[in-house]
Amino acid sequence: MAPPPEDSECLHPGLAEPRTKEDWFAYVFYEPPPRPHLPPYDVYVAMDTNDAERRRLNRSRNRYHSALVLAWTPAVQHFETEITELLAANEMAPPGARLGLLIDGPPTVGKSTLVKMIGRKFEQDLREDFPERFAPERLGAYVPVVYVSLTDQVTPKQISIAIARYLNVPTSGTKDTIDDRVLTALTACGTQLIIFDDLHFLDCSLKEGRASNDHIKFLANHAPCTIIGTGVDLEDSPLLSEGGPTGPVKRNASVKTPTSGPRTQTAGRFSRQELTAFALDGERSILEWIGVISSLEKALALYRHEAESLTRQHWRYLHERTNGSIAGLHALIRRSAVRAVQQGTEAITREIMDSIVMSYAHERAYAKVTELKSRTSTKGTTKQTKQRPAADGSA
Numbered sequence: 001m002a003p004p005p006e007d008s009e010c011l012h013p014g015l016a017e018p019r020t021k022e023d024w025f026a027y028v029f030y031e032p033p034p035r036p037h038l039p040p041y042d043v044y045v046a047m048d049t050n051d052a053e054r055r056r057l058n059r060s061r062n063r064y065h066s067a068l069v070l071a072w073t074p075a076v077q078h079f080e081t082e083i084t085e086l087l088a089a090n091e092m093a094p095p096g097a098r099l100g101l102l103i104d105g106p107p108t109v110g111k112s113t114l115v116k117m118i119g120r121k122f123e124q125d126l127r128e129d130f131p132e133r134f135a136p137e138r139l140g141a142y143v144p145v146v147y148v149s150l151t152d153q154v155t156p157k158q159i160s161i162a163i164a165r166y167l168n169v170p171t172s173g174t175k176d177t178i179d180d181r182v183l184t185a186l187t188a189c190g191t192q193l194i195i196f197d198d199l200h201f202l203d204c205s206l207k208e209g210r211a212s213n214d215h216i217k218f219l220a221n222h223a224p225c226t227i228i229g230t231g232v233d234l235e236d237s238p239l240l241s242e243g244g245p246t247g248p249v250k251r252n253a254s255v256k257t258p259t260s261g262p263r264t265q266t267a268g269r270f271s272r273q274e275l276t277a278f279a280l281d282g283e284r285s286i287l288e289w290i291g292v293i294s295s296l297e298k299a300l301a302l303y304r305h306e307a308e309s310l311t312r313q314h315w316r317y318l319h320e321r322t323n324g325s326i327a328g329l330h331a332l333i334r335r336s337a338v339r340a341v342q343q344g345t346e347a348i349t350r351e352i353m354d355s356i357v358m359s360y361a362h363e364r365a366y367a368k369v370t371e372l373k374s375r376t377s378t379k380g381t382t383k384q385t386k387q388r389p390a391a392d393g394s395a
């Protein structure tokens with residue numbers, strides 16, 4: 001059989017969700033495509049559109065734009081501090097209720113990306129500080145980070161199987177047998193951080209609810225690790241409150257009605273913090289949003305893009321278009337960059353951004369904003385029209 005091609009360009013450029021420690025190591029070492037070197041613009045436009053060199057250049061620009069940069073947003077920085085502190089406080093703590101953290105937030109606010117960025121940085125720092133732990137002869141023996149992305153209606157046994165698969169230990173046998181193997185492996189691998197992504201998929205139905213809670217508590221007690229979980233609506237989940245809410249949970253900015261039902265043992269082991277979409281409700285939050293746009297805009301590899309035009313002129317539009325979601329912003333800028341190259345405008349303009357169809361949720365949210373705006377402006381015009389006669393004294 002022919003040896004695998006050495007040229008990494010032949011491999012699938014994207015990253016799949018890590019399911020094993022090997023996947024995770026690949027993620028830790030992954031470097032996004034480098035910024036392509038652009039020849040002078042006049043040389044570029046002089047190339048025939050079918051010129052292979054031009055096609056290659058644009059292909060590598062697309063690859064580069066499709067990865068774009070990930071921003072160390074204030075939220076990422078905040079959670080990095082929180083998680084690093086927790087890891088330090090838990091490292092040699094006695095067995096028992098080690099404190100973990102649940103990051104609760106609506107879809108597409110960047111929860112999964114955030115925990116992976118932080119886990120990756122944690123491991124990169126360890127690799128720098130303790131190279132002997134990662135020596136070639138110990139390849140795969142030291143696994144400081146375990147990342148498990150939960151899938152639909154996952155049961156406690158499936159969680160143990162997912163960790164076992166990740167650590168490369170046999171997944172056969174009863175739940176007790178697998179649990180036992182998993183705990184032994186976690187200790188042997190020196191795992192310090194376990195990340196459960198999409199914890200809302202934990203089966204907390206009446207039948208499995210208690211068992212799921214007990215299992216998380218069991219892991220938090222027996223595994224010498226810090227557990228971080230992410231999820232949607234975790235506050236209302238039976239993970240934190242036995243029996244769940246009895247009625248709708250009412251919220252406003254200052255008052256949060258706590259869910260009913262006694263707090264679970266998991267609730268006693270995890271702090272819960274929210275990750276929300278960017279809001280424009282004050283100078284600080286506006287500056288944070290602008291800062292993120294700026295870091296993405298600076299990374300563009302386009303010939304004629306006016307520097308800082310998105311940051312200075314379109315920050316509010318970008319917020320309306322994406323509902324303050326980092327996923328929406330990243331996607332809109334990526335798509336626009338690809339289109340700007342393909343159409344030859346070489347700049348991300350309002351027209352290009354307007355022509356992109358975003359996700360269903362973002363388009364719906366934007367439609368509401370534009371409708372509200374047009375209603376307000378119609379009201380304003382009517383008022384003005386009514387007032388004008390009085391103002392010029394002709395009424």
Ligand SMILES: Nc1ncnc2c1ncn2[C@@H]1O[C@H](COP(=O)(O)OP(=O)(O)OP(=O)(O)O)[C@@H](O)[C@H]1O
Binds near residue numbers: 070071076110111232
């Ligand atoms: N810090 C970041 N910088 C730039 N882009 C980001 C960042 N975080 C997230 N994104 C973009 O948002 C997309 C979605 O993020 P992610 O999957 O982490 O959201 P999520 O909150 O986990 O969503 P879900 O609840 O649906 O799982 C990412 O693929 C990426 O394009």
Ligand SMILES: [Mg+2]
Binds near residue numbers: 111112113198
């Ligand atoms: Mg996610």
